[in-house]
């Protein structure tokens with residue numbers, strides 16, 4: 001047994017079912033393990049490494065920032081935080097930004113913000129948030145409750161009060177879940193962990209209509225779909241909708257932990273001094289990473305190339321008899337019951353290809369957004385052998 005495996009078991013809490021591999025180096029879309037073996041990475045740290053591994057511009061900016069200033073706290077103004085917020089606001093339909101460190105923390109923040117907004121409006125009875133089956137919003141108790149998948153709840157009850165579930169893409173189910181206490185609906189445009197399940201346009205239209213009629217807030221979890229993953233900076237930009245609150249994490253830091261919540265002005269103003277906070281949120285190092293990531297993703301042609309590469313990947317997968325779904329470089333392949341996604345991911349790994357899995361026996365492809373056509377060919381070639 002490799003030495004690190006024994007020590008890993010001895011010292012780490014065993015909450016992850018890890019593959020028996022550890023990487024020591026990354027370069028672009030490639031990773032190298034302790035034995036020097038090279039892998040093509042179609043997972044990108046689960047939709048995180050936007051610019052691939054060891055991007056020279058990102059590495060250089062982080063090194064420079066680390067040797068200047070890493071952290072001061074939000075008791076003071078942090079200039080790169082203002083710069084990143086400005087970029088996010090100027091490229092979205094939202095007005096204000098709060099920074100934190102992860103997707104779960106961003107969603108936790110969104111839940112608090114919804115409650116505080118209605119409290120401030122004199123409607124404290126409006127605290128219920130409706131979320132959808134197959135969704136995934138994180139592992140902290142609020143975001144876990146928002147995750148309408150019983151398998152994640154086992155052993156952790158009682159959950160948070162005030163979250164109700166409806167079936168994804170089912171308008172009747174949504175209507176039934178609404179009560180006089182409903183404050184918001186919260187969903188992903190493409191459910192990532194749930195199996196790369198896109199929202200139906202008709203269902204989205206109904207959500208908008210119902211939200212308008214009943215004064216509900218629309219909270220969109222773009223932790224996985226955000227920052228160029230689907231070929232637009234935000235997935236909501238594919239649809240004619242402006243959400244009230246958007247949560248981000250994963251790709252925003254390109255590998256450095258960053259989370260964010262974007263909100264419309266009227267809602268954001270409910271977070272007055274002392275109502276919410278995060279020690280590390282938006283510190284110098286994290287914001288330096290986000291600045292580099294955003295500047296690159298917003299470069300002319302970058303997002304178009306994500307869309308093109310995504311289409312190319314889907315076509316290649318179709319050619320080998322698979323049925324991909326998704327948008328941009330967020331692609332899922334549901335497999336028939338006789339094929340097991342986890343087994344295929346394991347075999348792929350042995351053959352030098354890293355792919356993810358998701359709910360519903362789905363293979364998941366969320367590579368670095370800088371992947372080339374040739375590299376897609378290389379990945380699909382290995383997959384073809386494996387499948």
Ligand SMILES: Cc1ncc(COP(=O)(O)O)c(C=O)c1O
Pocket residue numbers: 046101102103104105107136137138139188192193221222223224225249250
């Ligand atoms: C849509 C979505 N929301 C929230 C989360 C939780 O993010 P984190 O693991 O950074 O807490 C994830 C993670 O997979 C996610 O895909």
